[in-house]
Amino acid sequence: MMFPENFLWGGAIAANQAEGAWDVDGRGPAKTDVTTGGSVKEPRYITYIDKDGNPGKTPNGSPIPEGARYAVLEDCYYPNHDGIDFFHRYKEDIALFAGMGFKVFRMSVSWSRLYPKGDEEAPNPKGVAFYRDVFLECQKYGIEPLVTIWHFDTPLYLEEHYGGWNNRKLIDFYERFARTCFTEYKGLVKYWLTFNEINNTIMMLDLFGNHGGHEEYRAGYQQLHYQFVASARAVQAGHEIDPANQIGCMICGITFYPGTCDPKDILANRHTWEKSIFYCGDVQCKGKYPSFAKRLWAEHGVDLDMTQQDLEELRNGCVDMYTFSYYMSSIVSTHEAKETVSGNFTAGAKNPYLQYSDWGWAFDPEGLQYYLEMIYDRYEKPIMVVENGLGAYDTIEEDGGIHDAYRISYHREHIKKMAEAMKNGVDLIGYTTWGCIDLVSAGTGEMRKRYGFIYVDKDDEGKGTFDRKVKDSYHWYKKVIQSRGTEL
Numbered sequence: 001m002m003f004p005e006n007f008l009w010g011g012a013i014a015a016n017q018a019e020g021a022w023d024v025d026g027r028g029p030a031k032t033d034v035t036t037g038g039s040v041k042e043p044r045y046i047t048y049i050d051k052d053g054n055p056g057k058t059p060n061g062s063p064i065p066e067g068a069r070y071a072v073l074e075d076c077y078y079p080n081h082d083g084i085d086f087f088h089r090y091k092e093d094i095a096l097f098a099g100m101g102f103k104v105f106r107m108s109v110s111w112s113r114l115y116p117k118g119d120e121e122a123p124n125p126k127g128v129a130f131y132r133d134v135f136l137e138c139q140k141y142g143i144e145p146l147v148t149i150w151h152f153d154t155p156l157y158l159e160e161h162y163g164g165w166n167n168r169k170l171i172d173f174y175e176r177f178a179r180t181c182f183t184e185y186k187g188l189v190k191y192w193l194t195f196n197e198i199n200n201t202i203m204m205l206d207l208f209g210n211h212g213g214h215e216e217y218r219a220g221y222q223q224l225h226y227q228f229v230a231s232a233r234a235v236q237a238g239h240e241i242d243p244a245n246q247i248g249c250m251i252c253g254i255t256f257y258p259g260t261c262d263p264k265d266i267l268a269n270r271h272t273w274e275k276s277i278f279y280c281g282d283v284q285c286k287g288k289y290p291s292f293a294k295r296l297w298a299e300h301g302v303d304l305d306m307t308q309q310d311l312e313e314l315r316n317g318c319v320d321m322y323t324f325s326y327y328m329s330s331i332v333s334t335h336e337a338k339e340t341v342s343g344n345f346t347a348g349a350k351n352p353y354l355q356y357s358d359w360g361w362a363f364d365p366e367g368l369q370y371y372l373e374m375i376y377d378r379y380e381k382p383i384m385v386v387e388n389g390l391g392a393y394d395t396i397e398e399d400g401g402i403h404d405a406y407r408i409s410y411h412r413e414h415i416k417k418m419a420e421a422m423k424n425g426v427d428l429i430g431y432t433t434w435g436c437i438d439l440v441s442a443g444t445g446e447m448r449k450r451y452g453f454i455y456v457d458k459d460d461e462g463k464g465t466f467d468r469k470v471k472d473s474y475h476w477y478k479k480v481i482q483s484r485g486t487e488l
Helices: 086-100 125-140 156-162 169-184 200-207 214-241 263-286 293-300 308-316 365-379 405-423 472-482
Strands: 008-012 045-049 055-059 104-108 144-150 191-195 246-258 321-332 340-343 346-349 383-387 428-434 454-456 468-470
Touching (some): 008 144, 086 472, 200 214, 200 263, 214 263, 214 308, 321 346, 321 365
Parallel strands (some): 191 246
Antiparallel strands (some): 045 055
16 A cells, blocks of 8 residues: 555654753753663662662652652663763754655653753743754754653652642643743644653553552542643643644553453453543543543542633643554453563563564554554544554674664564555554664663664663664665555
8 A cells, every 4th residue: 555645754752762961051850860771670760869868769660768859879870861862963863864754753842951940930042942953954854843742751840849740730830831832833843742651650550460559540540630631731722822733642552452252351451441541542532531430530539639620621622633652462351361471561461372572562563453443433533653663682793784674574564554554444644663763761771672773872881982873674664655655
C-alpha cells in the first residue's frame, strides 16, 4: 500500500533524554536530573540529602524520606545531565533527520528550561530563544515540529515545594507554561501534545502488582484529574491563540489479550483496557469521565477533588487527535502463569506465540493493528503513532558499519500492519519512530539500549565522543519515506 502523500513520517525524542545541558542558560532541575543510571536488572535511583545532612538514594518511583531534599551527589552518575547533547548539536541532528526525508519531528519542551522553578510569572528568555532556534531549523528543511508540552519533566522546585501534581496549583502553572509555548511559537509549531503517556500514572501501579496500596491509587487518580483539567485548559488556550493548532492526547498504548478463554479472563481483560487505556482516552477525547470510572474509583475508595468548573473545562477541552506509543502487547489472566516475563516496564504472563526482546518486550505487530482499529472505532479522531521502536544492542562491525537488520525488521512489520489498519478505515496521519537517534533510556538510564537510526558514541558511564554515525536502518527508512511506504 502507498501511504498518502501528506502522511507525516518522522521520528521522536524527549528533552530530558536527549538535550543535556541540564544547568545551562538558567535551566532549573527536573526529577530526571537527580535520577541515576540503571540497567535491566538494577533500578535507577533518586538521590537526596536527608534532614541530618546524610546522602542517600531510593529506587525511582519510591518517595524520599520525610524532611529530605533532592540532591545531586558527587559519587553518582546522572545520564540525563548530558543526554546526547542535542542542546549543542541540534543543527547537526536535524540535518541528519532531513537527510532521511522527515516530514515531522516529535520533541518536547523542557518545562524547567522555560520556567526554571515552574511558578515564575515570566519565562526564561534564553530558554524561549533556544526552542525558537530549534523550530526555525526544522522549518529550514520543511519539517513540522510535533511538540510534547509535558514529557515527565515537572520542575523539581514544583515537586519539592508544592508536592508536584498532588497540588491543584499545578494546573495554573502548567496553563501558563502551555500558553507561553503557544504564544512564543505561533506560526512555527501547529502540532502539539499536552501530556506524554498520561495513563502511566495508574497503569504502572497495576503492571507491577501494587494492589495493596490504596493511598497510591487515590493519589494517582487525583493527579490524573488535575492533569486532565490542565490538558483541557491548554487545548482551549491553544485554539484561542492560534486556530490552526492541532492538539492531541498521548497514551501509552499496550494491547491486552485474555490469557485463556475462561470468561473470567475475558472480563478481566476488558476491565484492564478500561482502566489502563480507555479511562484517559475517554476523558481527553470525549470530555467526560466514562461510566466505568465509578467502579475504578470504588476499588480504592477514591474521592476526587473535582469541581463543576473542572467538568466544564473537560467538556470544552477535548483534543483534536489521538496519539499513542506502541511497543508491545501483554497478557491478562486470572490463572497462574506457566511462564512469566519480567523486564523494563513489563511483568506478567508470557505469550507463547510471540518473541521477546532483551528487555522483555513482546514483538507483536498485529497488536498495533488491533490497537489502531480498536481506538479509531471508539473515538473517530485522526491518529498518530508517535512512539514505536526496538531497543537493542548495536555493534560497530569491522567494516565500520552498524548492520541493524533486526531494527529494520521490527519497523517493517509494524508499518505493514499500519497499512492494514488504514485499509480497514483507520485515519492514521503520522508515524514517528521512538529514539530516531540514540538517547538515554527512560526506564533504565542506559545508552546500550539503542533505538536510533543514528548511533551516538556514548556509553553507559557517559564516556565517548558523542559523535553521530548512521546505521543501515537510516538508509532503509529514507527509502521507506521516499517510496511512501511501498519499499519496505
